[in-house]
Amino acid sequence: MARDASQVATTVLDLLGGEANIQQLTHCATRLRVVTKDDNKVNSEALGETEGVHGYFFKNGQHQVILGTGFVSKVFNVMNGEADVEPQQEAAQKENLSTFKSVTRTFSDIFVAIIPALVATGLLMGLRGLIVNGFGVELSPQLMTISQVLTDTAFIFIPVLVTWSAMRVFGGNPVLGIVLGLMLVAPQLANKWDVAFGNAEA
Incomplete structure (x- = not known):
């Protein structure tokens, strides 16, 4: 039976203490993330x-x-339309959260959004390794190139993913985040492997 988003949203909102108790409302790939003004009003059970x-x-x-x-x-x-959600109130959040928890939550919000891309890339990488090393199948140069594009792109451009997600979390312009990330992987910069092994030219 299909779930009714409107009904679920209304029920969840009521159990969270009503729209007046919502301070911050966000979501990741699978979870609704809510910061309330009074946690005691939430019916967790x-x-x-x-x-x-x-x-x-x-x-x-x-x-x-x-x-x-x-x-x-x-x-x-649905909830974002029903709840009278105030803008993020940094001062109020700092009162309820320790610095460590605040930093941890921020990093979590940034990286949760890019985890699906990394997981999918890792699965493709594992599948290629199984085919080539496990079953001894020799891929043609064309197939190997295609597989490398599928498995390496997300990791090569991970600075772009991180800066895009960070801009989204901090309320900036995601496009500007993408541009900043692309600057970090610009071909004019020294190769990261050369820098790591001390072979980069000054």
Whole structure:
């Protein structure tokens, strides 16, 4: 049976203490991430048992509701329209979170968005290794080139992914983040392997 995003969003919002209790509302690939003004108003037990919700936990000052890929964005859009969400209030968050938790949550928000790309790339890399080394299949130069494009691109351009995600988390322009990341991998700069092994020319 298909889940109703509107119904789930209304139920989750009520269990989080209502729209007046929402301070910050974001989401990652599978989870709704909510910072509330008063954590005592959240019905954590009922959230985990709500129909359409795959799970719930509280970590680093965030209430994280597991909804699943695709569905989480639908619920987020409904809640974002219903809840009177205030802009991120840095001062209030610092009162409720320690510096360590705040830094940890920020890094988590940045890297969670790029994990799917790295996981998919790693799986393709493992599949190629299994075919070539496990089964002894010799790939043609053309297939090897294609496989290298599929497995190496995300890791070569990981600075671009990180700066894009960081800009998104900190409220900047993601396009500017992409440009900054591309600067870090510009071909005019010394090769990272040459720098690592001390072979880069000054």
